[in-house]
Amino acid sequence: MNAEVCSRTGRCSWSGWALVAIAGIAATGCFSPAAKFEPNKIAIHKSELDNEYQFSQQYQIEPIAKILTDAFGTPDEPKLPPVPGIEDVLDLEKIKMAAGPYGSDESGKQRGLYRQHCVHCHGVNGDGAGPTAAFLDPYPRDYRPGMFKFKSTASGLPPTHADLKRIIEDGAAGTAMPSFKLLSDDEIEALTHYVKYLSIRGQAELFLIEAEFGDLYPAVVKSPSERNKEEQEYVAELSPEEVEEEKEEFLEEVTFFESEENIVDEVLGPIVDSWAEAEEEVTIVDEKPDWDMAESVEIGRELFFSAKTGCAGCHGQSALGDGQTAEKDFYDDWTRFYYDPSDPSTLEGYLALGALEPRKLRPRNLRQGVFRGGRRPVDIFWRIRNGIEGAKMPAAPPSVTDEEIWRLVDFVRYGLPYDALSENEPHQPENVRVRN
Ligand code: HEC
Numbered sequence: 393m394n395a396e397v398c399s400r401t402g403r404c405s406w407s408g409w410a411l412v413a414i415a416g417i418a419a420t421g422c423f424s425p426a427a428k429f430e431p432n433k434i435a436i437h438k439s440e441l442d443n444e445y446q447f448s449q450q451y452q453i454e455p456i457a458k459i460l461t462d463a464f465g466t467p468d469e470p471k472l473p474p475v476p477g478i479e480d481v482l483d484l485e486k487i488k489m490a491a492g493p494y495g496s497d498e499s500g501k502q503r504g505l506y507r508q509h510c511v512h513c514h515g516v517n518g519d520g521a522g523p524t525a526a527f528l529d530p531y532p533r534d535y536r537p538g539m540f541k542f543k544s545t546a547s548g549l550p551p552t553h554a555d556l557k558r559i560i561e562d563g564a565a566g567t568a569m570p571s572f573k574l575l576s577d578d579e580i581e582a583l584t585h586y587v588k589y590l591s592i593r594g595q596a597e598l599f600l601i602e603a604e605f606g607d608l609y610p611a612v613v614k615s616p617s618e619r620n621k622e623e624q625e626y627v628a629e630l631s632p633e634e635v636e637e638e639k640e641e642f643l644e645e646v647t648f649f650e651s652e653e654n655i656v657d658e659v660l661g662p663i664v665d666s667w668a669e670a671e672e673e674v675t676i677v678d679e680k681p682d683w684d685m686a687e688s689v690e691i692g693r694e695l696f697f698s699a700k701t702g703c704a705g706c707h708g709q710s711a712l713g714d715g716q717t718a719e720k721d722f723y724d725d726w727t728r729f730y731y732d733p734s735d736p737s738t739l740e741g742y743l744a745l746g747a748l749e750p751r752k753l754r755p756r757n758l759r760q761g762v763f764r765g766g767r768r769p770v771d772i773f774w775r776i777r778n779g780i781e782g783a784k785m786p787a788a789p790p791s792v793t794d795e796e797i798w799r800l801v802d803f804v805r806y807g808l809p810y811d812a813l814s815e816n817e818p819h820q821p822e823n824v825r826v827r828n
């Protein structure tokens with residue numbers, strides 16, 4: 393097991409870590425090395441490619457890591473930043489139950505639920521790239537962009553606490569995401585808070601990388617040997633005074649974000665607020681009318697195949713998920729973040745940093761009758777009304793009324809034949825991975 397996997401799972405095999413562990417025992421009397429939140433290397437690399445420079449370790453990567461540790465603590469010792477109202481969104485006691493190594497603390501309190509149940513798929517920092525992830529399709533969720541598929545809120549908004557709790561309780565049918573129904577309510581609450589904690593931390597990190605620190609051109613603060621060719625050329629064209637001036641401006645920006653107050657106002661406050669507000673923005677669903685089901689399914693069928701809804705364009709005339717929109721570059725947004733199918737040349741660099749091999753997204757074969765986001769009528773209503781964020785399933789056009797959405801729900805639940813054609817597709821050969 394290499395160091396990467398080790399830090400992702402927070403657990404290490406004795407062989408690879410014997411020396412470290414012995415040093416650790418000598419130093420602390422403790423067996424497991426402290427788990428670390430690895431930086432979002434994929435986002436850093438993307439920002440570097442976009443801006444054509446390399447981040448400075450000292451003035452960009454390290455300050456970002458420090459800001460995040462000051463605000464959120466570590467995987468073993470989580471804490472919360474002083475954002476007004478954060479207690480309505482995140483419960484530190486619950487987060488502590490999910491955090492840390494699996495076991496119980498001195499007072500006998502449960503710890504480590506996340507590492508026990510989730511980390512091998514979702515990763516220590518919630519990147520969805522734990523050691524099991526490479527073998528799954530779809531991949532486990534990367535929580536860090538704060539984007540979720542199966543929720544009661546509109547696209548662009550965070551999910552509600554209840555949305556996340558439901559998926560942890562019920563799992564996502566037809567995917568590797570298991571149901572954790574047999575855990576106690578307290579434990580599921582703890583895990584729900586922990587997913588939100590990782591998400592909010594991940595969003596803050598992304599914002600710092602993309603918007604704040606990514607905007608600073610580091611050539612002037614780097615030592616000459618650290619500068620790449622473009623950076624050298626850039627600095628060579630400046631006068632010594634200009635270099636000093638730019639350097640000062642750069643360091644001023646970094647200092648700005650070393651202040652907790654500024655981080656809270658500019659970065660963390662707005663993110664936490666968006667999660668709090670999402671609780672009030674559940675898409676209202678009026679009760680489904682009590683109508684004749686056979687008739688409703690027929691109305692739904694017509695709508696499904698109509699130009700007004702466009703459903704068949706993706707899901708296909710047969711609803712097997714083979715519609716014309718099943719185009720070549722059909723990938724979800726988590727993949728599109730680092731993979732541009734029209735320019736695959738950059739992919740290798742991302743894979744080297746731990747990005748997962750791109751997997752094609754498929755419009756759902758609706759004839760399997762499997763609904764990942766839950767099969768209650770209300771779940772399917774939300775999917776069709778709001779779309780499935782990150783997965784290219786668009787919200788139904790506003791001209792489609794709520795009543796018509798209920799017709800479509802009836803059609804997809806009861807109007808499609810289940811037959812041999814609906815069997816799971818065989819694995820695509822390129823998705824089959826050998827253990828290394
Ligand atoms: C065996 C792998 C595996 C394990 C273990 C696992 N998950 Fe997942 N999880 C997945 C996969 C795969 C998905 C993506 C499903 C999809 O995209 O349709 C997912 C998705 C999710 C989502 C996102 C749902 C959405 O609306 O986007 C949440 C939240 C989640 N998992 C939480 C957890 C928690 C908490 C645990 C531990 C208690 C856990 N998962 C354990 C594989 C796993």
Ligand code: HEC
Binds near residue numbers: 755784
């Ligand atoms: C642009 C393509 C596209 C269009 C148009 C589209 N869908 Fe989808 N749909 C998808 C994709 C892709 C998925 C699978 C998403 C995922 O990964 O979970 C999906 C999934 C679904 C699901 C499964 C939800 C679940 O919980 O598993 C239902 C139901 C569905 N679509 C119904 C519809 C209906 C009804 C319409 C028309 C109003 C429609 N879709 C239009 C692409 C599309």
